[in-house]
Amino acid sequence: MSEGIEQVQSAPEPHQVIQQRIASEPGDRASLLKILALCQVPRPTAEVYTTVQGYAEMAVSIHTPQILVCWLLECGALRPIGEPGENEMLETTEAGRCEVESQNCGQLLRQLLEREPEYRREFLEVLELCVSPRTRSEVEDALESHAPADRPPVLVSFYLDALEHAGGIEWNHKWQTTEVAKHLLREMQTDSNPFIDGGNCDQSTRA
């Protein structure tokens, strides 16, 4: 029984620290993962800031690229290379790379469909629909036309949120299916079904 104060736990693994840190920033999760993907190739710090500022997600982030980078440095997902100053570079650490890979290989999508089999059809429908960018209302209209009556109703944002979190769709003024999800959809359209066969993770990033 908890005594109301957190017990001392054994030290988490570096990858877990990064995972928890990113998970604790749901509003900036997409940007943080993109930064890690970006810096898998070392880049000048200034270039990173500029690139990140251009992300669609940053338009309404309440934080600056500098703050996000600072968080990633603090949790060990990024490391600086060189002396602070004009020549400083940023690189994703090994643990940071693990986190990127775990988010991008399609595994989360596979797990989502296994975890929510009742909604599998709608999830795939949304993925297919958003191959062309769609607004939330367009997705909602498409789903409403055949909302099943045999289970508690969910709203369109249930699907959007779950797919976004699983890396299946991303927001850039409209919802769009990610490359990872497109690849998986193509594979499902052929006979090779990664959701059954346990096919290879696609290492391509969403950035």
Add this chain to the structure above:
Amino acid sequence: MINQPGLNRREFLKATAITGVAAGLCSGTGFAVGKTYLPHVSGGTRIVRTCCRACISNCGVLAHVKNGRVIKLEGDPEHPMSRGAMCAKGLAGIQALYHPNRNKYPMKRVGARGENKWRRISWDEALDTIARKLMETREKYGAETVFGSTGGGGNPEFWSVARFCNAFDTPNWFEPGCAQCYLPRTLAFGMMYGGPDTSIADSNCLELYSPHTTPIKCLVLWGTDPSYSSPASGGRALVELRARGMHSVVVDPRLTPDAAKADVWLPIRPGTDPALMLCWIRYIIEKHLYDHDFVMKWTNLPFLVNTKTKMLLRESELRPGGSEETFVVWDKATNSAKPLPYPWDDALQPALAGSYTIKGVEYKTGFELLKERSEPYTLAKAAEICWLDPKQIEKAINLYARNTPSGMSLGVATDQNPNSVQSAMGCATLEMIMGNVERPGALMQRFRSSGATPIFTYIVSPALKLLSEKQFKKRLGVVEYKGLLQWLAAHAPSVQQAILTGKPYKPRVWLDRSGNKFAVLGNASSWLPAVEQMDLIVHTYMYPTSFSAYADILLPATEWLETNMIVEAINRVFARQAVTHLWETMDETLFWSKLVHRLAALGHENCKRAIDPVFMGNELPYWNSMEELLDTRCKALNMTWAELKKKTPVEYCSFKEWNQHYVYKQIDPKTGKPAGFGTGSKKLEVYAESMIILGRTGKPFAPFPLPPASRDYDPLPHYLEPAESPIAGEVGKKFPLVMTNGRLPIFHHGTLRNSPWIREIYPAPELWIHPKTAAAHGVAQGNWAWIESLRGKIRARVRVTKGIAIGVVYMERFWNPELLNGQTHGWREMNVNMLSKNTAPFNDVVGTYTLRGYQVRISKADGPPQGVWLKPADFKAWLPEPSDPTKLVEV
């Protein structure tokens, strides 16, 4: 000639800071009503007449201001409810105003949540950032994924959050109170009477403030303790009434000061109130102590009820062309069913009780059904369930029933477990069958109002028309708990579950204007995973709390001494006027308006409507300044806000005009008949068919049709044994003690735990425990104890007292501001809401969960939690310090 108020007495009060004394000394001072009083002062000090808002009593205050600083507070004798009294909460206003830890300007989080790293930002940046995030969230996920919350912790403008949510077109807002605080009573009395409930703390029961004239002979304080909850107003008034010979009965697990002065104290087992109320009903019916004539003519108890459909029989069902609005009685004279035209027909002899058959269908009178419902609850049975002495129960009932006019004030205690609405219905039933309605001495009255504070006692209307039908139907919990519709609120546990499961959708942006959600939400730690999933949390308050640690943007709210508002008291209207303004704090009423304006500028269609005078009409478009809003409300007084400030207080009618009884008998000029009560039948609806209709349709509150709840709401009070019970089930074996909470005179909900002098009085929460219970569990006076439930484990300091029943323990809410920067943020060490229960079963009408009446166990602890402040010297860090005059800031 008015005597100078006892300045020596006030100095004494300030020195003692013991609120109970304040109530005891404010009697018989002979202040004249209606004369402006301002004490003589010197040295460039000005006196500002204002009203407190340290709690919801709004007592009158005279603030002494010198060189722009508030240097002294004292009560205002002109206030007809507090009459110059002031409690410790109000007197702590100076320390609250100048607290060194005030939120001074908007701040944005730059560290991880909980790291307490912030960057100062401007109001422009704060509003712009929040507005853009809200627009993006709406576009991506839908407006319903944004939700608001507020609290009763002295919030001066309760409906601001609801109005904002309607403007943004999200149906979701909640407060930790609502279904757990006051809504059950406003709902029950509103549906059954069409008038105010009998809460003293919420400034009803206004009959009590005329001690020289009110004939009330006996007052029952059921789950309420005015000496603690409203010491300067209600508590003070009761001192006078008891001194004049009024009897009193207190039903409360704790021996409060009111209980100590009562003729009878019934230390009821927490959570069992409807059982005792049904016992009272049964006794009163059996002994014919009810007001037969009143029940017959002014309640719906003689009406016939179809026992299968549970609906009242209408004339339209009896014969073709009959009225849908005329109900049917059994006429003893003709031994047949007859329609009873409103209000009465002397030609009929309606049966009050009985069972009858009409065309093969069984009907019973409402009275018969009430009798049947109460039948099992004999004195012995109630005593067994409620852990009381049957003789004391009987004594209490007879005091109430044989000393009339009497009154029963119901407090928040019964709102805080799943029997909530049933308790409120039980209290309303008792008052109604006793005829304690709108006659001199009765607590249930519909006295006049000025119209300046039209929404309960608030000036901001929720503007329901802004919320679209499509969005309204997405309100979380709205189908099952339709009673929440009276307050337009969502069901807090349903919001939590939606966040955690993502179904039916995931709320993700949280705008909160209140104190410490982690101190007051039930099962507080269950909210942490939900908080961690928020894309954005905005917290608006006067100082940081545990909840602030998880926020992304902190906004500085004004303290009550910096706030303008209209306050109505009896037949007078006061101006609460800001006496100073510090840093960049903003009245939240204005913040929400600015946010709506910003959203409108970004293209939010509904927010554009919210600022459009043509669309909003008499609901008021959002204002550009507080003066604009206040001027509009002051039109009801035929003056401007500036004029009200100069003249305050203003009598909007004479006391005689205000003190009108028997409103139901006043003739309606349109019909030529008595106006009746504010119900569909114009009778008191003791048989609350309206509850059935509410559950099936949402009427009268739902602006759009809703599907029915999973089962019908009960039209009569009933009793359910608490889900965690000491007498049944496995939980009670492992956790044998019943936990209850209750007010203290020095706090209001989660507030003032950071007030230095108040913390000196009460540095740590006390666990009240009976000597026998203490001995059985190995704890003694002054020990520290662990208290544990199925949900958590905390500590408190033991107070051994016979002032709590055997087998019951008491503890008030608490959190530790001194630990804000620590790992726990001060909400887990000694917070009783780490133990409370927010899971089903809920009250079926409003969804109440369990804050009182659940099971705990205790054991001795080695000492207090690490780092908590206990010694007077510890709190010096919170004392205001002199500084240069603060710059006047316009925001």
